[in-house]
Amino acid sequence: MELIINGTPRRVESEADTPLLWVIRDELGMTGTKYGCGAAQCGACTVLVDGQPTRSCVTPVESVAGLPVTTIEAIGEDPVGRKVVEAWVAQQVPQCGYCQSGQVMAATALLKQTPQPSDEDIAAAMTNLCRCGTYNAIAAATRQAAQG
Amino acid sequence: MNAITPPALVEALALRDALPEDRPLNLSRRGLLGASLGALVLGAALRAAPARAQAAAAAAKPGTRVPAFLEIRPDGAILLKSPFVEGGQGVSTAMAQIVGEELDADPARFTVECAPPGADYLVVNGMRITGGSYSVRSSYATMRQLGASARHMLLQAAATRLGVPPESLSTAPGRVVHAASGRTLDYGALATEAAALPVPEGVALRAEKDFRWIGKPVARLDVREKSTGKATYAIDMAVEGMLQAAVQHAPRLGGEPGAIANEAAVRAMPGVHSIHRLPGAVAVVADRWWRARRAAEALEVTWTAPAAEARNALPADFSSEGMRAALAAAPGPGNAAETEGDAAAALKGAARTVEATYDAPYLAHGQLEPPSALARWNADGTLDLWLPNQAPEMFQRVAAQLAGIAPEKVRIHSPMLGGFFGRHFLYDAANPFPQAIQLAKATGRPVKLIWSREEEFLRDALRPMGLARFRAGLGADGMPVALEAEAVGEGPIGRYFGTKPGAADPSVVEGIAGKPYAIPNRRVAQVPVKHPAVIGFWRSVGHSMNDFFYEAFLDEMAEAGGQDPYALRLRLLAGKPRHKALLEAVADLSGGWKRGPYEAADGTRRARGVAMASPFGSEVATIAEVSLKGGEVVVHDVWVAIDPGRIVNPAIIEAQVNSAVALGLSSALLEEVVYADGAPQARNFDGYPILPPDRMPRVHVRIVESGAPMGGIGEPGLPGVPPAVVNAVAALTGQRIRSLPLSKTRLGAA
Ligand code: FES
Numbered sequence A: 001m002e003l004i005i006n007g008t009p010r011r012v013e014s015e016a017d018t019p020l021l022w023v024i025r026d027e028l029g030m031t032g033t034k035y036g037c038g039a040a041q042c043g044a045c046t047v048l049v050d051g052q053p054t055r056s057c058v059t060p061v062e063s064v065a066g067l068p069v070t071t072i073e074a075i076g077e078d079p080v081g082r083k084v085v086e087a088w089v090a091q092q093v094p095q096c097g098y099c100q101s102g103q104v105m106a107a108t109a110l111l112k113q114t115p116q117p118s119d120e121d122i123a124a125a126m127t128n129l130c131r132c133g134t135y136n137a138i139a140a141a142t143r144q145a146a147q148g
Numbered sequence B: 001m002n003a004i005t006p007p008a009l010v011e012a013l014a015l016r017d018a019l020p021e022d023r024p025l026n027l028s029r030r031g032l033l034g035a036s037l038g039a040l041v042l043g044a045a046l047r048a049a050p051a052r053a054q055a056a057a058a059a060a061k062p063g064t065r066v067p068a069f070l071e072i073r074p075d076g077a078i079l080l081k082s083p084f085v086e087g088g089q090g091v092s093t094a095m096a097q098i099v100g101e102e103l104d105a106d107p108a109r110f111t112v113e114c115a116p117p118g119a120d121y122l123v124v125n126g127m128r129i130t131g132g133s134y135s136v137r138s139s140y141a142t143m144r145q146l147g148a149s150a151r152h153m154l155l156q157a158a159a160t161r162l163g164v165p166p167e168s169l170s171t172a173p174g175r176v177v178h179a180a181s182g183r184t185l186d187y188g189a190l191a192t193e194a195a196a197l198p199v200p201e202g203v204a205l206r207a208e209k210d211f212r213w214i215g216k217p218v219a220r221l222d223v224r225e226k227s228t229g230k231a232t233y234a235i236d237m238a239v240e241g242m243l244q245a246a247v248q249h250a251p252r253l254g255g256e257p258g259a260i261a262n263e264a265a266v267r268a269m270p271g272v273h274s275i276h277r278l279p280g281a282v283a284v285v286a287d288r289w290w291r292a293r294r295a296a297e298a299l300e301v302t303w304t305a306p307a308a309e310a311r312n313a314l315p316a317d318f319s320s321e322g323m324r325a326a327l328a329a330a331p332g333p334g335n336a337a338e339t340e341g342d343a344a345a346a347l348k349g350a351a352r353t354v355e356a357t358y359d360a361p362y363l364a365h366g367q368l369e370p371p372s373a374l375a376r377w378n379a380d381g382t383l384d385l386w387l388p389n390q391a392p393e394m395f396q397r398v399a400a401q402l403a404g405i406a407p408e409k410v411r412i413h414s415p416m417l418g419g420f421f422g423r424h425f426l427y428d429a430a431n432p433f434p435q436a437i438q439l440a441k442a443t444g445r446p447v448k449l450i451w452s453r454e455e456e457f458l459r460d461a462l463r464p465m466g467l468a469r470f471r472a473g474l475g476a477d478g479m480p481v482a483l484e485a486e487a488v489g490e491g492p493i494g495r496y497f498g499t500k501p502g503a504a505d506p507s508v509v510e511g512i513a514g515k516p517y518a519i520p521n522r523r524v525a526q527v528p529v530k531h532p533a534v535i536g537f538w539r540s541v542g543h544s545m546n547d548f549f550y551e552a553f554l555d556e557m558a559e560a561g562g563q564d565p566y567a568l569r570l571r572l573l574a575g576k577p578r579h580k581a582l583l584e585a586v587a588d589l590s591g592g593w594k595r596g597p598y599e600a601a602d603g604t605r606r607a608r609g610v611a612m613a614s615p616f617g618s619e620v621a622t623i624a625e626v627s628l629k630g631g632e633v634v635v636h637d638v639w640v641a642i643d644p645g646r647i648v649n650p651a652i653i654e655a656q657v658n659s660a661v662a663l664g665l666s667s668a669l670l671e672e673v674v675y676a677d678g679a680p681q682a683r684n685f686d687g688y689p690i691l692p693p694d695r696m697p698r699v700h701v702r703i704v705e706s707g708a709p710m711g712g713i714g715e716p717g718l719p720g721v722p723p724a725v726v727n728a729v730a731a732l733t734g735q736r737i738r739s740l741p742l743s744k745t746r747l748g749a750a
């Protein structure tokens, strides 16, 4: 099966029902996307599929064949992604950092769809868990990225 | 600097360390194959190889040998091998600030990694742990001196190179300057010569008034890599030829794998390399983790009931509900931890008395990175281990015993932690690395074992459930004259290090004992009751529930005495200027104390609660504002005034307080590990909800530097949050919640 990962076609041989997360991490060796729960609970595994924030731990790889998949590894290639990262750095968002790939991907997806989000838009889109409680910094950085 | 008080954990480690060599160990000394993998305990691990002896045997005092810590590259980049592991608490940045200040090097030029095991790094009272909110305060003086020594060596090297007296040289960040001739030499160009010089002693330190980085909100060093997915954790590690493994544990701790009904079918699943029986678990090794996991879950295992002598076996009927009843039924008076005056007599003579019983549940750590371990046996008989840990030497010692090799043949790699909160000490049956060692041995290949989130919920070491009984006596004026408190249960200090006969376990009473209030007659005791479940350290340990018990009951005393809870605290702190000032600071931060209920601008009815705590050498005062929505509490704002005495990085303190507020609130609102029939009922975050973003309050922090000895930062923000919230709920609704989490109770407006 052929995937389009960060703009590059990649042939993969994992079973069709393998979660996209594990194809990315194990078969493609890109470990920026994280495993937190495997059950669509935490969002650590968030990637963009055709621009939509997607919890890759419950996404069978066959369902994204042929669709553009963006992972955190390509965040610097996207102008919105770059703005989000700069805001994350400016606001010093990460603590342990484990959830932050997913948070940055979720914020990037939001701002690509809604460049000027309201606080309600941010609350509705930024639902990933952070055990270190960086939620206020995440919201502040998302607002900053929208302005920047 | 004044002496700082070590947390109970460090004291217990030191005590354990001092025990005579012939004390029996719980740990199997047999080699790998016969080893009892369940018999790992923190205390025994340390006991088996006194870290102090190692340190004494080494040539240099820990924390002094500059080349063991610092490597300055030709381009001026600085690698610091830190004694501590970074897990979000900011300790790597703090170490760069402290060393950089004295070295005269910008912390931004530092790369910090956790040092391997070694006597040089035993800088925490001759030991090494990352825990107890103790890293910075325990090593502050040592690491400053280390930076100063390194700068001195660079000056010496430059003097030789330039042929000028060292006194004629000074430094600017990253370089040595010869002002008379205008010549400069970058540190990077001097590093090799400097490293070969003897380490000087007693080099003078920089005056505090001249600090450029200590005390400043220096940016954390790892934020960009963590914002771009480049930070690597144990779970991300890979080595050549590596296989991956997943396990299925016995649902009830102590059970052993019996028959596997479908072993042949599972062996034929894609990518499966082999199937293994381990103590208390079955494992599948495969080429990739998902294949290993799917196969491990597919195994149809008959689990045998725990053998009579099985260590830590959970009874078939063990339940958290039954445990709560057992704690409630355990009679006092228990082992006294704090006695002042004559509480019993004062209670008899009191104008009125108040009584209440409080409890809090078992909790899971829920750090977002599931545990893992990568083990590689090498051709020369050595073993490499990559694993999350808060104490490299202890893990090395236990790994060596399990592997049947000498400790120095085990290389411990300690990657950044995806959260820890006390999760990554050695606990019975709670660490994956013994399984990884065994699987790597059995397969002859490097093996990375990852526990799924479900296996993690099954085997996490729990924050113990706790219960406390209070009786207070009030005078005719409504002021407390007597307090009796019995904290019932067991804590991780007692479990892993033991307590002297008749003495209270500090991790059971901390936050009930040691309060600052002037109540003249007091007795605080522990009523020991063992937990069948494996317990562990959890952010702020006993304080995580005890300050809730105490501060909520203090509000009950205030109410019984017809006093405002804030005013009563102020009166009880009249003789404690540091605490009184802090309480006033948090009131000021919140715009002035008002309890409510009152109507907020948005029309909601709100109220506030206040609480104080004295955890880990710091002092904290907390106010929370709440309203209700659909029978649930909404926490709008939390104000925290924290006095850690002296500080290294105010931005990190503010971040840590935010983090501690989130975890404290999560525990107050939502968290509870429920056991039934010997097994935890929740196996993922759907059954064990943690604080989601939409329940996070605004957090306002004021740092008060009183100049007292430096206290901790990672944990102290937590204990005040549950009582401040519960006291606010009582002010709003009249409902006095004495059992957490709040989600068990439907709240209604008064
Ligand atoms: S790992 Fe996918 S949502 Fe948690």
Ligand code: FES
Pocket (backbone or CB within 6 Å): A094, A095, A096, A097, A098, A099, A100, A129, A130, A131, A132, A133, A134, B088, B368, B418, B419
């Ligand atoms: S930063 Fe640690 S889980 Fe979010």
